[in-house]
Amino acid sequence: MGAIALVTLSFATFHEVVKLQQGVDQPLYYSSRLEETGRMAREAGELFDYAEQYARGSDQYSYDDVILALDIFWSRVNSINTRSYIEAFGDTDIDSVLVPELAKALPSFDDAVRSLESGNTASYEPLYDLKVKFSERLGKLAEFAWSRRTQMQTHLAATNLNILSRIQHIQVGFVAIIVLFLSYVVSQLLITRRLNTKLHNLVEEKSTLLLTDPLTQIANRDGFEKYVNQLSAFEKPDFSIVLMDLDGFKEVNDALGHSVGDRLLKDVACILSSQSADEGLACRFGGDEFALVVPGSLNAAEACAEHIRAQVEALTLGQEYPIRFSISAGICHWSSLSGDCTIDEILSCADFSLYSAKEMGKNRIVIFQASMQEQYASRKLIHSLLPVAIAEQKIDVHFQPIVDLTKGRAIFALEALIRWNISEGHPIETKKLIEVAETNGQIKALTCLVLRRALRLSKRLHDNNLTLNIAVNFSALLLSDPNLASEMTAILEEERVEETNIVLELSKYEEMEGNSVSNRNLIALSKMGFNFSIDDFGCTSSNIRTLLAVEDIRFKLAEDIVRDVVVSNTARELLRGLVSFISAFDAMIVAGGVDQEEQAQIVQDVGIRYAQGDCFYSALTEDAAFDLVANQ
Known part of the structure; x- marks a missing residue:
């Protein structure tokens, strides 16, 4: 009888421990999703704030900062628009259509961000309309998520206390209690290990996402900088940066639509990826601006750029769009600059070479020369001061007469x-x-x-x-x-x-x-x-x-x-x-x-x-x- 009672008490204890484990796992699972839902409103606010400051001409945030904020918000919306997140809210009266609406509106967010112009507050209006539409609802959803999470944690604590109280009142043998306790500890260790593995995989996935251009699936600006930092850490860096820009892309985009423009960008990205398959890195900075990091000599970079130029020139979008394309490129090798140059400096030199290629008629490649630095400095100064000069009406306008030669040169x-x-x-x-x-x-x-x-x-x-x-x-x-x-x-x-x-x-x-x-x-x-x-x-x-x-x-x-x-x-x-x-x-x-x-x-x-x-x-x-x- 004693053995039967011990077995009975052991099973009762095990049952209560299992209930305790289940009461911990599922609420923690939902709690993490409620926490991510709360973050979505904050990330949306950062996107709107960065974009507004950029449109006002503030130098606090760059266009790349706005793009990164958009990428983070985009990823958050897509991850939350799943069944597991909806289940976390339970049977409650929430704005259940907000997240699907946000997911559907993501292309509108993308178009609004890409229409931003520094110093042009009117360019912020499309994004402001989205802010008006969604900000208040996002705030309410975030408040609900945090409130729901607090309630869940409070309920979890009360439930577990009740279970532990019942376990304490079960009379079992000392050995049985120790065995069951050790079983519980082992199960928790296994669960923790599994959660840590999932967390590690999630971090790796998010890190990759933050370094990848969502449209073309090649590296973005952050991925570019990480790769170049690795190369420049060597004692004698030996690599070139090739900065490329499609000729007349805006006109193609306006005439044929963004879907055709996106298709063209993806095709160009594939060409760049094929050139960097063995070594190097293909990147998209945004719009129709691409970059290629080519390890090795300047001659290798020039040959690579010429191959890309020829492939883009031969690119077609089928009989439906019988249009020819071209690309201009500027190249700068690390050794072209004296001393310890920065990524921004070598990028600036490659950018000036690209500008020179455009100025010389497009569809060509220009290699940076040291003599170009003074010209670039002048252009950079004009570039930075011009928006302010226009806004403050510091540009003068003079008027030159046109004369009629047949009427005594009258005006x-x-x-x-x-x-x-x-x-x-x-x-x-x-x-x-x-x-x-x-x-x-x-x-x-x-x-x-x-x-x-x-x-x-x-x-x-x-x-x-x-x-x-x-x-x-x-x-x-x-x-x-x-x-x-x-x-x-x-x-x-x-x-x-x-x-x-x-x-x-x-x-x-x-x-x-x-x-x-x-x-x-x-x-x-x-x-x-x-x-x-x-x-x-x-x-x-x-x-x-x-x-x-x-x-x-x-x-x-x-x-x-x-x-x-x-x-x-x-x-x-x-x-x-x-x-x-x-x-x-x-x-x-x-x-x-x-x-x-x-x-x-x-x-x-x-x-x-x-x-x-x-x-x-x-x-x-x-x-x-x-x-x-x-x-x-």
């Missing part, structure tokens, strides 16, 4: 020209200023600043019964912006302009794609009263088919052609040929860069009526230009 029109001094006596070359604005995303803001100044002078002239056109340089690439028409309408309304006499001188028109967005913008701007002129005609390949659909198109000849007409018969014949070609369209011709009297005479002799240059007038301040027009 026919004006052209708005940018003038900017970084410091006293240090003017910035206009061409360099515009190039930097195009590369750092400030070209629209700069163009709008000049346009507003031109509109104010035009209105001032109109109010004094003086009417003439004012030309404003306008990058044709802006025509691909789907928001352009509405923004231009807003400018006209804010400046209270009823009738515009502005001529938009289109530069970069050779790169303009005749897509539906560009066509709609051309028509909309024309209806607003804007006229168009093709700038620098004769010195670049031309893509004017779309522009010729606009009425009253004008042509401004490139200054390089006019400059040589005095000393070169070829230049004079080219000038005559261009005049003959343009005359077939019955379009107006303006000769730019007429700085000498001999040039003015030749220009008039070949039949050009309008001319501009220092031979007639230099660029004037707004007040001086107004007085000149008023007194002629």
Whole structure:
């Protein structure tokens, strides 16, 4: 009987211990999921805060910080959108559709982040709309998760105390109690070991995720820096960084849609991965910017970059999209820089080489030379100061007259020209200023600043019964912006302009794609009263088919052609040929860069009526230009 009682008590004790174990395991499992749910609201708040600071132009957070915050939030939402997390909430009245809605809205978060522009607070509006939609609900879900976790822990403690109390009242033999206790300890050790293994695997998985670009599945910026730090730790580092950028990717993305753009990015990533399969690392920094770390000599990196360039040039997206692509690359070897250089320094040098490749015509490779550093420092200074100068209205706009050669060189029109001094006596070359604005995303803001100044002078002239056109340089690439028409309408309304006499001188028109967005913008701007002129005609390949659909198109000849007409018969014949070609369209011709009297005479002799240059007038301040027009 004693043996039977002992066995009975032993089983009773074992049953209570099992209940204790189950009461610990399952609540702990759910508690960890409730904790991760609470973190989701904080990570969303960090994403919104980083993005807002970046859009305000703050240097506290970079675009890479915003992208990393988006990646962490993206991963958290996807992990929480599973059955185990839903079970953790139990049978409670919660916002059960919030997490699925967030998962569905992740592409919208991605689009909103990628539309951010430093110093442009309006670019934050799409992400702000998402903040308004989800922040309050996220906060409530986080509060519920923490409250649920506290309740669960309290209930767990009370339940386990009751179980332990019952175990203490069971009369068992000393040996049986020791055996059961040891069994419990062993089971807990096994469970702990299993949990530690799962935790280790989860940490490894999260670490890999944080170093990987989610779209292309190659390394991201953090993965790049980790790899380069490992290589640079050697006594004599021997590797190159190849920085690459797709030519005209924005136009492809705007014309064909983000899905086609993403497909192209994945194809390019595959090409880079195949080049780094044996050694090295392929990375995507964001957008259409890629990097390749190539161990070994500079020659090896150049050969690798050329192979990639050729493969991208041969890349197609099938018969559905018969488009050709190209890529530009800048290379810098670690040995090209003196002393102990940093990752940012070698990246900056590779970036300048890439910029040089773009400037030289794209679809090419440029290797960094030490002589480029001074040029890069100047460009970097302009890059950092330009957004502030635009925001604080420190950019000056002067106006140079365009004369009518057939009417005694009377003033026919004006052209708005940018003038900017970084410091006293240090003017910035206009061409360099515009190039930097195009590369750092400030070209629209700069163009709008000049346009507003031109509109104010035009209105001032109109109010004094003086009417003439004012030309404003306008990058044709802006025509691909789907928001352009509405923004231009807003400018006209804010400046209270009823009738515009502005001529938009289109530069970069050779790169303009005749897509539906560009066509709609051309028509909309024309209806607003804007006229168009093709700038620098004769010195670049031309893509004017779309522009010729606009009425009253004008042509401004490139200054390089006019400059040589005095000393070169070829230049004079080219000038005559261009005049003959343009005359077939019955379009107006303006000769730019007429700085000498001999040039003015030749220009008039070949039949050009309008001319501009220092031979007639230099660029004037707004007040001086107004007085000149008023007194002629």
